[in-house]
Amino acid sequence: MGSSSVHVKEAAIVTPCEPTPACVLTLSSIDSQLFLRFTIEYLLVYRAGPGLDHGVTASRLKAALAKALVPYYPLAGRVRAKRDGSSLEVVCRAQGALFIEAISDRHTIIDFETAPKYVNQQRKLLSLHVADVLKGAPPLVVQLTWLKDGAAALGVGINHCLCDGIGSAEFLNSLAELASGKRGLAELKPMPVWERQLLDPLLVRPPCDNSMTHHEFNRVPDLCGFLDRFSNERLAPTSITFNERSLNELKNLAITSSSRPTESSYTSFEVLSAHVWRSWAKALNLPSNQILKILFSVNFRDRVKPSLPSGYYGNAFVLGCAQTSVKDLVEKGLGYATALVKNAKDRVDTEYVRSVAESVTESMACPDSVGVLIVSQWSRLGLDKVDFGMGRPNHVGPICCDRYCLILPVVDQRDTVKVMVAVPNSAFDKYIYFVRSPYS
Template identity: 65%
Template sequence: MSSSVHVKEAILITPSDQTPSTILPLSSLDSQLFLRFTIEYLLVYKPVPGLKKPGLIERIKSALGQALVLYYPLAGRVRSRSDGSGLEVFCGSQGALFIEAEVLDRTLFEEFEKAPRFGTSWRKFLSVYVADVLKGAPPVVVQLTWLSDDGATLCVGINHCLIDGIGSGMFLNSFAELARGECGLTGLKPMPVWDRHLMSPNPMVRARANLLSHPEFNRVPDLCGFTSRFIQEDLEPTQIIFTRRKLNELRKLAVSTSWLTESLCTMFEVLSAHVWRSWARALNLPSNQILKMLFSINIRNRVKPSVPSFYYGNAFVLGCAQTSVRDLTEKGLGYATELVKRAKERVDDEHVREVIESVSSNQVCPDSVGVLIVSQWSWLGLDKVDFGMGNPTCVAPVCTDKYCIFSPVPNQLDAIKVNVAIPSCAVDQYLNHVRNPYT
């Protein structure tokens, strides 16, 4: 059943106190071509008996204004530098966009009991879609939407050029803490760190950009019309929850088919390898097609000196596991897990400096042929973002597409929900493989 959103209010929220009026350069990692989009989070809240909606709305708007004092670049506007060397943010307290809306014919259960019917079914909960983040749009858009049973969604879109997953988790939890009234700005922790120069080339230590050692940027032949397939075919959203028990079973399977021990492989390595294999087996690709799995690796503690813990800019590089369809599908889960593990182990200070040099001097971009991109939201603290309505009952991407999102499952310790859209003709095969790892 189709439903529409009625927007009750749309207003720019500016910082609640004076902030610097300045132009700040973004880092080389921030300026990467593939980050010029909006991260979009969907948080779902169950009805709260006796909740006074007008009071909550005012607290959220006030908290957003306070949060933008500390995170004042998020109230600015991102643009290209005049010399073309990267991006910058013009900080003039222009503000973030806040929207209050309602959907009168849908309940929380009806809308979120299962995966969305279409990849864009939940787009209505974040009505403003920013197609080009460099065209003057607010870097932050917040939409609170009431459902007919008084449940609510709170969706947040954040310009990825300004912030990474860890940074956005910090921002949202600080924003929510202010909305609950548990502290003022002076008592808010952690305090965000800007320091974007840390993720740009060091003129005193120039790393040589060796792209041959960075498969994430190398092009591979498209033997099967891979790119056009994901553009032309209908993609169907899927959601699968892996409980702690299922994750432990996967890890035992990976260990039994490799040299790994349970202590040597993480849940992310095992689960991402399993999803990657299931995806590849379902798509019926040529056996000699090269496939890649790309995933973000936090580098805050992998570079020397280490980056401050509360740095909220883009402080990650892409890990890349690569192999042929034949080897990925036939050699077992342990083999795929080893590929993911080795991709992580390659990332040290020298590797990071090579990436920074490459993206700043060559404007390289990850390949899209044969690629599955996995993004891990499950440890960002999104399941604890409480604006005064309790913790969310569901955390998901606003739109489900071919990028695979690992999201947390509220109230299920260590459980992970895998969200990814699959070509319609391959959905049943994918679900069969991902649910039955021993087949």
């Protein structure tokens, strides 16, 4: 997407349409983690149709945003560090979110059917990229871009300190229901719950079990210039679709290649992330003794006691982490890798979450980057149902495809997912081959 292909027509600050509390809210220790200080960027693309009238759609979206910012008033605030540097807080003075309307003279809906040619090709579909929300930028940016064929692209940036994937998707669905008139403000489901102090008891003594290992925070030696390769070599975006049949095939392969064939069931996420991890490792051609990790978010809303209330939109996840050597990952088969992912997921309980909260509070622990593949599952967030009165989106994905691996929904195909990840150019062909050939 060339620099001239998207032209901003209007940029406006939208404030809540009713009075909201003027206050300073403290973010939890989980929200305040160093590695969450970035923006989650969604891209939803809608087909041209009778529900898409330029003037009407833009004003309806703006009005819905002003309404949504009443119950979600912290998203209209500004994030800052506390004076003592311990955590973050949100200054709520109804400062507002940014709404942008733009026009693209080059792009059509067909452009989103395949992976972009380069990582930042769609950057302009969210013209304001907030790199550091602590410098006073709005934590919420919404951009409606009209495409050349009458379709519409909706880019949304939500700062990760304020919400996780589940929370941000709930906000988007509420915004869509207000825009389409399906619900009024009083009928939103679930009603948003701020209550970040619910995570405070996790930090109350008695101290948690210090013997608990957190591989995600431990450093491993870089034996192969891993970080240099990812920063110096051009990254090539990939997008591969897995339907129900191919996912079942992976599950069967994981069970038959397992050292413990008694394991009778793996989830689609467990086998797919393990398969992508192995394909990625093989394609990168790394030294056999390099330690690799896979990191993925584990929602703990129902894994802690007491569980968090419905509508809690803060960060309620910790990172599951599996690690092994390149040699074992490549040679021991899909069953081995899938069991590692499953075990990492199964470890997460109240005690585990408490020890993560302590690690990030006391030592500002942050995940390592060496040998790491981060996988994020967007396919279960309900993003494919976000209907602003324009129908369901035809495409759901990120604004930019990077080395984060995303598992995305495929619209109207319930048990099909799309895996997007950018790999170094030199590994592109091999990665595509391995990911498409699970028996190789």
